[in-house]
Amino acid sequence: NAGVTQTPKFQVLKTGQSMTLQCAQDMNHEYMSWYRQDPGMGLRLIHYSVGAGITDQGEVPNGYNVSRSTTEDFPLRLLSAAPSQTSVYFCASRRDRGHEQYFGPGTRLTVT
């Protein structure tokens, strides 16, 4: 199993550009989440999904969209990048609500 994979590993955007961060898992997990990690702030939940076709907002959803058309994939879209979205983004998955999360290696995004 590859576990949770994320692409790209690094990305530089200009303000106003859009892009999609990819996340895929091969563990048949129902739950998937996107977090951003900023210095001194831990991990903050952006959006999450409890199954294909079901998504919900987390703590910091503004400026981001998600969709879950398959169990395996959970892409995160930045609609119009802003410097405040400079961060490290982690995707995670878990089997169901009572289990631990497995994390991808992260995407480091810089918005200039």
Place this chain on the structure above:
Amino acid sequence: AQSVTQPDIHITVSEGASLELRCNYSYGATPYLFWYVQSPGQGLQLLLKYFSGDTLVQGIKGFEAEFKRSQSSFNLRKPSVHWSDAAEYFCAVGTGNQFYFGTGTSLTVIP
């Protein structure tokens, strides 16, 4: 609202010394509790978890944690720290559909 507090932003210990990292949570019921470790430039790796039962749980790399309901705490311990333990440690609470993370404790190990 649920919250997780890690009161120590940074801890420095000597190699071979014991370690305790503190974690307190706020939640109305017994949550699922986790400790994760993050090495520089890496993702998060699960160290250990508590769901129910024995309040002292063992994890990987010689770590253990104790759940104390009366104190709403889930502190991480290791009897003898190795230089390779230098990393960022995160406590997390799983409640319903969401996870809540503390802000992390950075561990430095000096020879």
